[in-house]
Amino acid sequence: MTQRTDTGHFAASLxxxxxxxxxxxxxxxxxxxxxxxxxxxxxxxMAQGLEYLRQPALPA
Structure with a gap:
């Protein structure tokens, strides 16, 4: 997801x-x-999301 900031830049979130x-x-x-x-x-x-998915799962 992205959002335009008050300064006109864009912030990224996942x-x-x-x-x-x-x-x-x-x-x-x-x-x-x-x-x-x-x-x-x-x-x-998107790159951060893919990196998150590559991390090994924690044991349940």
Whole structure:
């Protein structure tokens, strides 16, 4: 996700949802770098999401 800031830059964030129904959980990550374009912010968020998915799962 991206959002335009008051200064005209773009902020990147990532939402990862797991589970279903009342057992669902949503993690939202907001990143500190600001970007001059929507596309750059979107690419950064996508790269961060892919990196998150590459991490080994924690034992249950």
């Amino acid at each position: 939402s990862i949802r797991s589970g279903t129904g009342s057992a669902s959980h949503d993690r939202v990550f907001r990143f500190t770098p600001l970007f001059s374009t929507h596309r750059a912010a979107s690419r950064y968020a």
